[in-house]
Amino acid sequence: MAYLIQPDYVQYFCTCGQIKPITNLYFCRHCLKVRCGFCICHEVDSHYCANCLENMPSSEARLKKNRCSSCFDCPSCFHTLSTRATYAPARQDPAAGDAKVENKQPKKMYYLSCFNCRWTSRDVGIPDQPVASGGWPERTNPFANRFGQLLEYFKAIAQQEKQDKLDKERKKYAIRGKYITLTDKTGLTGAMARTTAGLPSSESSSSAIANFVPSQAKEEVEELPEDYHTKEVNLKLITTMPQRLASPEWQAQLVSRLQPIARPLSVKRSQRCRRCDHNLTKPEYNPGSIKFKIELLAYYHVPEVKIISFETIKPGCTTELLLKLTNPTAHEMQISIIQPDEVPEVEEKEEPKSIEKSLEKSLNLEKDTSWRQVIERKPLLPTTIKLHKPELSFTLAQRDDAAEYDDDSHHETNDIILWRKSNKLALRLKVTTDEEAKVGSPAVAILALQYSYRNTVPPTANSPQTRDHVLYTTVAIHLGTVTQ
Amino acid sequence: MTLYEGIALIQEKQAVVLDLGTDYTKFGFTGEAAPRCIIPSQFWCTKDRRYKRVHHYNSTEELYENLVQMLHLLYFRHVLVNPKERKVVVVESLLTTTQFRETLAKVLFMHYEVSGVTWWDSARACAATLGTPIVLVVNIGAKEAEVVAVVHGVPVVHAIQSEPLGAQTLHDNLARMLDEDNNAQLNLEPSVIEDIKVRTCFVPGRQLVAQLGGQCSSVRSVQYPRASGALTVSGRARALAAEPLFDRDREQASLPDAVLRCIRSCPIDTRRALAENVLVTGGGAALPGLKARLACELRHLVSQDPYKDSLHVAKFKFHSSPCEDNVCAWVGGALCGAADWGVRAAPRDQYLREPRLRDWACLLHNTPPDHHHHCP
Numbered sequence: 097m098a099y100l101i102q103p104d105y106v107q108y109f110c111t112c113g114q115i116k117p118i119t120n121l122y123f124c125r126h127c128l129k130v131r132c133g134f135c136i137c138h139e140v141d142s143h144y145c146a147n148c149l150e151n152m153p154s155s156e157a158r159l160k161k162n163r164c165s166s167c168f169d170c171p172s173c174f175h176t177l178s179t180r181a182t183y184a185p186a187r188q189d190p191a192a193g194d195a196k197v198e199n200k201q202p203k204k205m206y207y208l209s210c211f212n213c214r215w216t217s218r219d220v221g222i223p224d225q226p227v228a229s230g231g232w233p234e235r236t237n238p239f240a241n242r243f244g245q246l247l248e249y250f251k252a253i254a255q256q257e258k259q260d261k262l263d264k265e266r267k268k269y270a271i272r273g274k275y276i277t278l279t280d281k282t283g284l285t286g287a288m289a290r291t292t293a294g295l296p297s298s299e300s301s302s303s304a305i306a307n308f309v310p311s312q313a314k315e316e317v318e319e320l321p322e323d324y325h326t327k328e329v330n331l332k333l334i335t336t337m338p339q340r341l342a343s344p345e346w347q348a349q350l351v352s353r354l355q356p357i358a359r360p361l362s363v364k365r366s367q368r369c370r371r372c373d374h375n376l377t378k379p380e381y382n383p384g385s386i387k388f389k390i391e392l393l394a395y396y397h398v399p400e401v402k403i404i405s406f407e408t409i410k411p412g413c414t415t416e417l418l419l420k421l422t423n424p425t426a427h428e429m430q431i432s433i434i435q436p437d438e439v440p441e442v443e444e445k446e447e448p449k450s451i452e453k454s455l456e457k458s459l460n461l462e463k464d465t466s467w468r469q470v471i472e473r474k475p476l477l478p479t480t481i482k483l484h485k486p487e488l489s490f491t492l493a494q495r496d497d498a499a500e501y502d503d504d505s506h507h508e509t510n511d512i513i514l515w516r517k518s519n520k521l522a523l524r525l526k527v528t529t530d531e532e533a534k535v536g537s538p539a540v541a542i543l544a545l546q547y548s549y550r551n552t553v554p555p556t557a558n559s560p561q562t563r564d565h566v567l568y569t570t571v572a573i574h575l576g577t578v579t580q
Numbered sequence: 581m582t583l584y585e586g587i588a589l590i591q592e593k594q595a596v597v598l599d600l601g602t603d604y605t606k607f608g609f610t611g612e613a614a615p616r617c618i619i620p621s622q623f624w625c626t627k628d629r630r631y632k633r634v635h636h637y638n639s640t641e642e643l644y645e646n647l648v649q650m651l652h653l654l655y656f657r658h659v660l661v662n663p664k665e666r667k668v669v670v671v672e673s674l675l676t677t678t679q680f681r682e683t684l685a686k687v688l689f690m691h692y693e694v695s696g697v698t699w700w701d702s703a704r705a706c707a708a709t710l711g712t713p714i715v716l717v718v719n720i721g722a723k724e725a726e727v728v729a730v731v732h733g734v735p736v737v738h739a740i741q742s743e744p745l746g747a748q749t750l751h752d753n754l755a756r757m758l759d760e761d762n763n764a765q766l767n768l769e770p771s772v773i774e775d776i777k778v779r780t781c782f783v784p785g786r787q788l789v790a791q792l793g794g795q796c797s798s799v800r801s802v803q804y805p806r807a808s809g810a811l812t813v814s815g816r817a818r819a820l821a822a823e824p825l826f827d828r829d830r831e832q833a834s835l836p837d838a839v840l841r842c843i844r845s846c847p848i849d850t851r852r853a854l855a856e857n858v859l860v861t862g863g864g865a866a867l868p869g870l871k872a873r874l875a876c877e878l879r880h881l882v883s884q885d886p887y888k889d890s891l892h893v894a895k896f897k898f899h900s901s902p903c904e905d906n907v908c909a910w911v912g913g914a915l916c917g918a919a920d921w922g923v924r925a926a927p928r929d930q931y932l933r934e935p936r937l938r939d940w941a942c943l944l945h946n947t948p949p950d951h952h953h954h955c956p
């Protein structure tokens with residue numbers, strides 16, 4: 097079980113070698129392997145605003161630079177800003193006199209205010225808006241203009257370089273034979289391609305280079321005012337580093353220059369098994385929903401191990417350990433406890449090389465598995481604490497929500513199985529600690545489970561699956577520290 | 581250019597630009613004038629239940645995991661795009677270790693399956709924000725201050741100067757002075773020290789330093805509010821925090837010395853142009869008064885030993901880039917990355933065939949083709 101603030105007492109080994117609590121693991125029903133956040137592929141599924149819970153299509157999100165158009169964060173404390181309404185006093189138009197009575201009606205005006213630190217958009221002189229949402233003045237990057245010039249200049253240079261290279265090549269192969277391609281013959285298509293690609297035409301590129309003005313160096317550097325060091329410093333008027341960095345374009349140094357921050361969007365992610373490309377999780381589209389369309393969590397497929405209690409670990413002693421096992425699946429499970437080194441080396445086998453294979457590879461059809469060599473690693477198992485393997489395998493009933501309310505726990509129990517209830521049972525295990533175990537070092541016992549698993553994925557034509565499998569999982573159990 | 585290529589260009593996804601600094605990471609898209617985010621180079625480590633810095637690692641495996649976590653944060657929390665099949669422009673120092681470069685390449689190509697990576701050294705990237713052919717880039721980073729001469733798009737590698745005179749040196753010096761001022765071992769958080777530096781410290785002019793002496797009693801002190809009672813930031817701490825940068829006592833390892841040494845090591849016909857095209861940048865250069873002070877020190881020092889006989893430059897001129905100092909290298913990367921359309925990027929399939937990066941320090945890549953040691 098994993099806890100929010102306590103350490104993880106029981107951790108599982110992922111297929112890739114990472115050690116994580118069961119709540120952080122996934123189970124691929126197609127590979128029948130445990131996966132974790134480190135070894136799966138994450139993908140952006142949908143963009144949404146976490147404040148107003150509005151979805152935003154990805155193309156729109158890209159245009160709006162991943163920011164919500166109606167929510168704002170406080171530039172001072174980063175809390176969400178609220179829109180507040182006031183009644184502006186009706187403007188007395190001297191020319192109209194008091195002829196028109198309905199014009200006197202006070203007009204509703206809106207401003208942004210932070211309920212946390214009391215910052216308001218009025219503090220920095222942003223005029224109140226007549227509409228509740230949107231309409232806030234947009235700022236442009238003060239350097240945008242110069243940046244655009246530089247960008248045009250560099251694009252023109254790159255363009256010219258390319259043109260020169262092409263020209264050179266064309267000269268080299270001046271007599272190319274009778275096959276003249278359309279693009280070679282008419283300069284038209286080349287220019288067209290350039291405009292469609294958003295590149296400047298060759299004439300405009302040379303003019304962009306000619307018209308570009310490089311930065312001019314100056315001899316004088318802006319110095320601090322004479323009395324800078326004797327002036328009083330008011331820290332309340334100077335922004336902090338997080339306040340500056342929250343808007344990278346402006347990085348206001350004075351509090352008076354802060355502006356509301358359009359709220360950054362969040363994404364829902366879907367996750368994929370790298371090996372078989374099947375989805376492991378896929379969220380529902382609705383931002384308000386925390387449910388998933390696909391949710392292959394290890395918590396629903398792998399037997400869960402919890403510690404009930406344990407005796408203090410001492411060097412050279414054999415101590416007892418009480419564990420609780422739970423079967424989360426809807427099928428009966430046959431479990432036996434084995435030593436970690438008894439887990440068979442489940443090499444996810446590479447297909448044998450063949451002519452067809454190399455053909456596929458040349459066509460880039462073959463699945464790219466190069467990631468495996470960098471992601472997967474062999475974990476180092478601590479061996480100071482040895483488990484006494486119980487000569488026993490047992491069945492664990494399927495999860496049955498109705499059985500939770502049954503009281504009959506009259507199952508046979510023995511020295512090892514202390515009690516059973518529906519899909520849970522308690523085990524008494526013995527562990528022996530090495531004489532050499534260092535006092536004060538963390539005591540970690542490793543045990544492995546062999547369990548039967550019924551696959552519920554309907555078999556398809558090209559992957560005829562057997563329904564019943566024997567799977568293994570390795571668990572690290574943290575038993576405090578070794579004490580004298 | 582053929583039509584076909586033109587279509588390929590349209591479909592190309594906008595590449596991302598990554599500048600993984602020691603303290604802050606800048607991340608965003610090519611062709612944009614500012615990064616989308618500037619965040620501390622750290623991530624929440626669920627295993628250790630604390631923030632872990634990307635650049636704190638003891639092994640390549642640990643670095644690999646750090647980079648995986650950091651990039652996950654950048655892609656899925658800040659820039660919100662899929663890393664797969666998108667190009668990356670990496671902006672890095674010329675002195676980045678091979679271990680770091682190769683591990684980052686591995687993470688990008690293998691773990692995140694990006695389609696191509698272009699490497700830009702920060703010196704050339706900074707120079708690109710000016711559009712001038714010859715630039716002397718003085719980049720004050722978190723750990724090091726680097727001085728690199730960029731001549732017609734090529735960094736003069738043998739003239740590179742790097743001194744441990746980054747923000748960290750200032751922070752250490754400031755922390756020491758704050759301890760002395762308050763007569764206590766304060767053990768302030770690095771973020772608090774940074775905040776004090778950013779909001780109160782400045783670099784006094786050359787004359788003012790001489791005038792103030794060591795005491796700086798005429799400089800206003802500041803009460804820095806904290807939850808556990810206000811802290812006095814004395815005038816001395818405010819004014820002298822950046823003094824190690826100009827301290828010549830340690831074997832002439834000051835920043836102005838590094839600048840002059842760099843110019844002196846460059847080809848003789850470029851020296852004058854370099855001195856007239858200095859760009860002082862990097863997050864550390866944003867401290868009020870620092871650029872003016874450096875200019876003043878340079879003009880003074882060039883007339884002193886050991887430069888007065890060997891270096892004949894009359895004038896120093898300074899540029900300012902069209903961006904904030906702390907994002908200068910990133911902006912250069914965004915410019916260069918957008919201009920060449922990722923043509924220069926090392927493609928993923930090439931990396932998979934031969935996982936080796938081009939590196940100026942490696943003879944394999946920079947032996948001239950007509951040299952008898954060159955191997956194709």
Ligand SMILES: [Zn+2]
Nearest residue numbers: 110112132135
């Ligand atoms: Zn894993």
Ligand SMILES: [Zn+2]
Nearest residue numbers: 145148164167
């Ligand atoms: Zn919103």
Ligand SMILES: [Zn+2]
Nearest residue numbers: 170173210213
């Ligand atoms: Zn606020």
Ligand SMILES: [Zn+2]
Nearest residue numbers: 124127369372
């Ligand atoms: Zn799978």
